[in-house]
Amino acid sequence: MTSFIIGAHKNRSIPTEWRDDADRNCPFCRIIAGEMPSTCLYEDDKVIAILDILPLRRGHTLVIPKAHYSRVSELPPEYASAVGQAVTKVANGLTKALDNTALNVVCNQEYAQAVPHVHYHIIPAPSFDSSAGVEPSEKAKEKEIALSRREMHQREFESREELDEDEGKVLAVRIRANL
Numbered sequence: 025m026t027s028f029i030i031g032a033h034k035n036r037s038i039p040t041e042w043r044d045d046a047d048r049n050c051p052f053c054r055i056i057a058g059e060m061p062s063t064c065l066y067e068d069d070k071v072i073a074i075l076d077i078l079p080l081r082r083g084h085t086l087v088i089p090k091a092h093y094s095r096v097s098e099l100p101p102e103y104a105s106a107v108g109q110a111v112t113k114v115a116n117g118l119t120k121a122l123d124n125t126a127l128n129v130v131c132n133q134e135y136a137q138a139v140p141h142v143h144y145h146i147i148p149a150p151s152f153d154s155s156a157g158v159e160p161s162e163k164a165k166e167k168e169i170a171l172s173r174r175e176m177h178q179r180e181f182e183s184r185e186e187l188d189e190d191e192g193k194v195l196a197v198r199i200r201a202n203l
Contacts, residue, residue, distance in 0.1 A: 052088050052141040063192040065199050066114050070106035073114045075196060077187050080147050080180060083122050083195060087111050087144040094140045095133050107144060113203055115146050120202035121195070124148050 054060040056072055065085060066073035076084040087110045089103040099107070111129060119125045126149035131142070171179070 050092055050139065050141050052086075052139055052143065053092050056088070056090050063187070063189075063196045065117070065196055066110060066203055068106065068110070070103055071110040073110055075187055075192050076145070078184050079187055080145075080184060081150065083118050083146075083148045083199070085114055085118060085146040085199075087114055087146065089142055093142050096131050096142050097133060099142055107142070111144050111146060114199070117199045117202040118146060118148060121198040122148050124151055 051060060055062045055074065062072075062077075063075040064072060065075065066087075070090055071087060072090060073085055073087045076086050087107055089099065089107050091100070091103055093099050093103070096104075115127055115129065119127065128145070128147040128149060130145045130147065
């Protein structure tokens with residue numbers, strides 16, 4: 025899904041703030057500590073699941089371990105297990121709340137990772153009756169050809185808007201009711 029931006033991240037140096045001891049400035053650590061707001065869907069002693077503030081689609085959720093690790097390859101087994109269980113639980117709740125069983129579950133490590141704290145994205149796929157805000161280019165309209173996969177992903181990424189707080193609260197209630 026994010027392959028169109030991979031090239032921009034090749035051969036880049038790893039930022040110093042990605043060190044595992046840099047959690048004092050991590051937005052996810054601040055959310056977990058209650059220092060920043062979020063729309064929480066699920067929480068236990070090792071994991072939190074929140075609605076993404078810049079969702080690709082309605083219901084886009086982040087599942088985050090409460091311990092700060094920058095790379096999924098370094099996540100201790102007890103946190104990896106807890107995250108996996110939470111991903112399954114939240115995905116189940118999302119599919120029921122949105123009446124859509126199609127999902128993308130993604131975890132980036134370093135490239136395309138905006139926040140250097142392990143997190144999984146659970147992204148509902150577009151409904152068959154929805155364009156998900158993606159319109160074909162003028163060139164595609166003129167020739168009546170479908171969007172390329174790359175063009176579709178680029179347009180979808182560019183169409184992201186901030187989560188409306190009130191809509192997020194209503195959606196969170198529906199999802200939590202299905203957990």
